[in-house]
Amino acid sequence: MYSSTKKRSTAMRMVNSRKPGPLILLTFIVTLILAFWKLRRDQYASSSSLPPEIANTVYNKKVDPLRCRKLPGAADTLVVMKTGATDFISQVPTHFDTTFLCAPNYIIFSDHDEIFRGQQIHDVLTTVSEGFRNEHPDFEIYRRLSQSGRAALVPHENKQFTFKAVDGDVTGGKGESAGWKLDKWKFLPMYHQTLTLSPGYKWYLFIEPDSAIFWSTVLKYEQRLDHTKPYYMGSQVLIGDLEFAHGGSGYLVSDTALKRVVEYYTSHKEESEKFTEEQWAGDAVAGETFKKADAALTRAWPIIQGDRPGEFPWGRDHGDRPVWCFPVMTWHHMSAADVEEMWEFEQRWIADGGLDNTTTGGYLRYRDVFNDHILPQMKTAKSGWDNGCEDAQHHATDLPSCFRACEKDAECLQYRFDLQTSKCTTSREPRLGKKAVYTEAFVSGWLYARVEQWRRKRPVCERDFWIESND
Template structure:
């Protein structure tokens, strides 16, 4: 008789423990779900953490969506980097973008094997006396002697690609070497791939929308001399901005490499007195008889969050009737490794939804609606959305948000706690990382502005 009651009592205790665990689990789920206790009236401005990257989608045969696009095998992608920025920027490309490229090369200022990936020293063909004696090559000589151990901590700051320096960091050893890489890199690329139709040159902080790029190249004739880039000028010399990426046809590669061989010494002399290697290259293209085609806004100099998608800011196009909003989007610049992966994941999903042989491509309007606006769903900490059209003092972020909502034209707002300055804007920008700044957007107004834009018609590539 004593055994049976003891068994029933044990079952009751276990049931009680199970019920308590279930209740605690439900309470934890409720407390940890920000959507459950959000007091924002729009429901689209709650704080959320950035999603953890997930593996990109594969086709049924296990191939990435980006790997089967027509024209890929005829194209070489050339990535230029440097020892001072290598570790921070390049590894993410090796796990993402280069998986889409049948043909690619990576150039730096130090030759090495990085996890089985060959990194080519772009400076090996520079005249021996320059490499051995020129002060610009001090870092190069140290790297040859000591490898990566030669790099000092201060040399890893303000590396090539830093958006704060539009004229370069001429006091940084990496910048001093960078200008010498361009023509030797072009020369070596043609030697490695002498029979490809197209050569696309980018930097380690550049992202190229591979599908849109290949659609663009399929509209051009590689037997003609093409040199396309985001137009820049120094002292009257027009050239393609290296960080935006630039496109060269097989014909143009042959012409500029022949010119490089014929005028090698004078080109090095010009490089010595100049600070921008992409300008040196542009001058060589011009002197070799290759015309330069302006390719803004297809190729961009900046981070996608800083592009003025809807405003009249920026450069004009060759035809004022053409709106940047409707142009295809091919490249962005000044991206850290996380943004490279985020854009790559986005593009793989976009390609997966479309047949690779159709004529579709991503326009800037598509990027704004499908990529930029989703990043505006929730306010962000340590993020500056570049609001700058209306400034005022407020006590806190919530008051700043209220001020923006009360202004029917306001689309976004930001608040810096230490100054108590609230900024608003009537034009949309996603912005980018900014310490101490909190930013928010009014999502339904963003959509209203985007939907009110005139429909794109037959605007295509340049």
């Protein structure tokens, strides 16, 4: 009897000794959590060739409190971004924390298929005829990307070509970078894929990574327009006889116009691709194709324009109307920091009641950007800064004498002194400028009281200056 009981007791102790203790249970739970986290992470990053620190970046701004996301017309508008593998990492991520927090509907096209933050980045060139994709020199970088991903890129291929336009006429030349040569092939396929993948919107806003937008102005503009009309609206540029909307400035297209251009492209694909091959700028290809599709350009400058805020000509007129009083919708040549800066400016303006101000019409004008964003930065001189002074040159041996040279000219508003060459230049028009690119020797300053006086003399903007046609 005693022996049998002892055996049962010993057996029970052996069974109980196999039960996991608290530490083992905790280890098991932590292992499950880590495994689940890795699975979720890999769902976002496994099919992407982006570096892990970029591909797995988490959102750092909250979406729900943003009023901009719920504005009238937001659900009817699709933002379409065209980018490339060579500029994706430096430019696109910031739009996920700014532009795309306001725009609830967006799609991104590139020359390389990948996933970023769970969002599919579409290879826009898959519908280009195989003969071009497999053999044309412009597609050399595309073929390398298709085969080896980002590992195929070399450092110099991250350079982007830009050109300047003076009074709407191009003064630059053809870009030589591999990314630029490939870029022109993206426009027409992008329209086709946009309508295929994301149909049903009334408006399509096309932008590039170095574009910045005031989303509230986009929606205000659309409310004044009829999407059933073939609107193709942008900042006008002219190359020879080709007039088109500058791509980097952004351009607005109605669903009617988009359907027309896609129908023309698909029914004239061979002809359209041959025309693309002969051109150097993809936005010029787009403009001519919209025209052939009976959706000619509506010239929307200065509402849609291609300057940075620091380089914009604040005193300029458009015909007999001061640009100062026009609505402002887009900026161009913007760094990632610039995009974030202007996005935050718009959010502050909204939070301060800008949308609800019936006196001003509830939209941002150029004057608002100058008064609340540019002017406050002109209170003190900046080292390593170029404010673009080129109107007059003065003899000056040092910075104080350059300041005094500006002060002696009753109309001078700002000055710039080169510490290396002792060159002093001044200007009678206020511009903030930008960080000096080629030298740290520039010191730029403003006569703030005079700039403030210049501002007070600007128009009071009692009229609305929206552009709805070329008339």
